[in-house]
Amino acid sequence: MSETAVRLLAFGGTKTIVGTTEVHFPIASSCSASEFLDDVCRRYPQLAPQRQALRLAVNGEYVDSDHRVASGDEVALIPPVAGG
Template sequence: MELTVRLFALYRERAGTKEFSLELPSGATVSDLTDAVRVRFPRLAPPEVKIVVAVNADYAESDEVLKPGDDVCLIPPVSGG
């Protein structure tokens, strides 16, 4: 299945794009997606940083199964004070 993945803030800057298409096998999970994203954009986030994923405007767990047409967004960690 082909998904469009949108990037925000720091992730957008590091990847050099605000969105991209990603081909994943049917039945792929959020974890499969983040693994594929790390291969495509190795500088996106260090291995120890969990990439937060929203699917259809809700935060997604790593074992959530993705479906064609899902709205997928990657949200970088936020810090502030």
């Protein structure tokens, strides 16, 4: 079985937790954005408290929780942004 993966990009506080701005993140197969984010939170448990506030952008587009994430995609973790 060949490994499938996405290019995971981390910004803001998520970058601190992940430890880098970009990581090769293995996935078993195509999954929903929600399932993908669950996997990310399992790998990086410090993200779990932010889980509901995190957004995902897949290939440069914000996506809903049911959007399919597949091998080769670029997935960005978008933390909440506060303005003033």
